[in-house]
Amino acid sequence: MRKLPCFIFAFTIMLASALTFAGCHSGAKGSDANAAETPSATVVAVARGSIVHKLNLAGQFQPYQVIDVHAKVSGYIRHIYVDIGDKVHQGQVLAILEVPELDAQLRGTGAELARSKDEITRAEHEVSRTESEHSALHNDYKRLKQASASQPGLIAEQELDDAQSKDLASEARVDAAKSALAAAKQQSEGAKADNERVGDLADYTRVTAPLDGVIIWRYADTGALIQAGTSSDTQSLPIVKLSQSTLLRLRLPVPEDAVEFIHEGATVTVNVDAIHRSFEGKVVRFTRNLNLATRTMETEIDVDNKDLSLTPGEYANTTIELERHDNVLTVPVQSVIRNGSQQSVLVVDASHHVQTRNIVTGLQGSNLIEVKSGLAEGDLVITGNQSNYQPGESVMTNLQPSTALDIDEEKSGGTK
Known part of the structure; x- marks a missing residue:
């Protein structure tokens, strides 16, 4: 009979323990359910970086230059010293032309120049002679005039007039001699210019390179007749084609x-x-x-x-x-929500709640985009599936590393 109260007591203790265990187990399940109901969001911290756009x-x-080298005068090629692929320097002789009539012209203009110089010498002597003659006649007239003035009637008027006439005539001959000298000098200048012109043409029989380069084509051989390349109306054949290949x-x-x-x-x-x-x-x-x-x-x-x-x-x-934009605030391109001209991102604040932030963007790369305003360094932005989150919603964050450099290389034609 004493065993029954003990049994009842033990049963009561076991029942209380079971109820307590059941209560604790129910509380644990509630906590797990609440954790499962809080969504997770992948976020990246707003950081400073560089965005480079390359093409x-x-x-x-x-x-750098390609020219056809023409001859300035017509003639036969006596020698040609270059061929395709040869490297030449400015002033180097490429070919020599043979122009016999030009040699004759050069000798003729040389002789004319020498004759004009002799004419200048003769005119100078004539000026000296007429000046001496004028000086003597002028002095005779002055003496007669002075004697006539000091002793009137001593010198006949006819004699005085003859002396004056000779004085004036000699002065005119001096002026004429000087004019002849000036004309001789002008003629000599013309002869000199003509001689220099023909001499320059003779120099053009030596065809030289106008610049450093490479011979990329040769049009003529020894003995070929080359026309002067002085007019666009004539289809003159070049001697060589010269390429300035030392600078490209x-x-x-x-x-x-x-x-x-x-x-x-x-x-x-x-x-x-x-x-x-x-x-x-x-x-x-x-x-x-x-x-x-x-x-x-x-x-x-x-x-x-x-x-x-x-x-x-x-x-x-x-x-x-x-x-290239360096040291600017950047966020991933996929974090930006575009609604017409307005751009925004979803930010997770310090209390783990979602907020919408309007932003102004700048240079966009392939992975990053510059943020000019609306965010601060260190802000956490959601990088994907933004439609799954609502402003004010509580989320758990899954922080991903930030990228510091984005080089966007665009191919020709506008493709990236």
Whole structure:
């Protein structure tokens, strides 16, 4: 009979323990359910970084200058000293022409120049003779005049008039001699100019290189008759074609949407696959005009080629840095929500609640976009599936690392 109260007591303790365990287990399930109901959001901290916009273009090397070397005078080629592929220097003799009639003209103008110099000498002597004669006659007239003035009637008027007439006549002969001397000098200048002209033409029988370069074509051989290349009306044959290949132009067709970023001095990275060579150049000129057929603007880079390692006509792959914004606030491109002209992001605040922030953006790269206003460094922005979140909603954050540099390389034609 004493065992029954003990049994009842033990049963009561077990029942209380079971109820307590059940209550605790129910509370744990409630906590897990609340945690499962809070959504998770992938976020990135707003950070400072650099965004670079580059353009990749294919370019072609062109000689800095290409000229046809013509003869200034007509004649037969006596000697030609160069052939295709030869490197020549400015002033180097390329060919010598034979022009027999030009030699005769040169001798004739030389003789005429010598004759004109002799005429000047004769005229100078004539001036000296007439001046001496005038001096003597003038002095005679002065003496007669003075004697007549001191003793009137001593000198006959007829004699005085004859002396005066001779004085005036001798003065006129002096003026004539001086005029003849001036004419002789002018004639001599004309003879000298004609001699120099023919001499210059004779010098043109030596055809020289007007610049440093490479002979890329030869049109004539020894004995060929060459016409003077002095008029566009005559189809004169050049002697050689000369290319200034020691300095090249690298021409790039910049597409229309990149024209506004092109400026003199812009850095260009050049890769020449044919010779496995890379180097940097600078934009030196551009046409400031779009080709209506291709909608591109020709842009040039000068490339030093003294060793002739680059060949005109070769292609090169180039990269031009169009824009670069350093130390700016950036967020991932996929974090930006666009609604017409308005742009915004979803920000998770310190209490883990979602907020909408309107922002103003700048330069956009392939992964990052510049934020000019609306965010501060360190703000957490949601980077994807923004439609799954509502302003004011509580979320758990999954922080991803930020990117510090975004280089956006655009291919020619507007494709990235």
